[in-house]
Amino acid sequence: MRETRGSKRSFALGFTITALDPTLIATWTAAVAVLHSTGPIPVRPRLALPFALGVSWGIAAWFGLLIALLQHHRQLLSKRRMSQLVLVLGILTDGAGDLDRREHGAAALVSCR
Numbered sequence: 412m413r414e415t416r417g418s419k420r421s422f423a424l425g426f427t428i429t430a431l432d433p434t435l436i437a438t439w440t441a442a443v444a445v446l447h448s449t450g451p452i453p454v455r456p457r458l459a460l461p462f463a464l465g466v467s468w469g470i471a472a473w474f475g476l477l478i479a480l481l482q483h484h485r486q487l488l489s490k491r492r493m494s495q496l497v498l499v500l501g502i503l504t505d506g507a508g509d510l511d512r513r514e515h516g517a518a519a520l521v522s523c524r
Contacts, residue, residue, distance in 0.1 A: 439466075 429435055447454040452462075481488065488496075 443454065446452060452458070
């Protein structure tokens with residue numbers, strides 16, 4: 412019973428984070444636009460579900476691989492080291508955003524809306 416509750420909470424959390432993530436929406440919008448403009452696969456409403464299932468399976472496979480690697484190398488990633496890694500990645504992401512804003516200015520922010 413406890414594992415079922417944990418699975419439901421994990422699913423709800425993952426779904427909520429994904430549904431509310433504007434960068435994920437922008438990324439997939441760009442990916443579909445590229446597919447539509449280059450034409451490797453036809454973009455039709457009836458193909459949306461198979462595409463979404465393929466994306467879901469690919470994402471699940473990626474997270475499965477990531478979890479397997481983390482479990483295999485658990486001794487290398489203490490909580491302190493993981494916190495440091497998250498901090499460094501946050502600083503790098505923030506720095507990349509600052510560089511992009513300097514290069515493209517406010518016009519980039521306006522054009523995304």
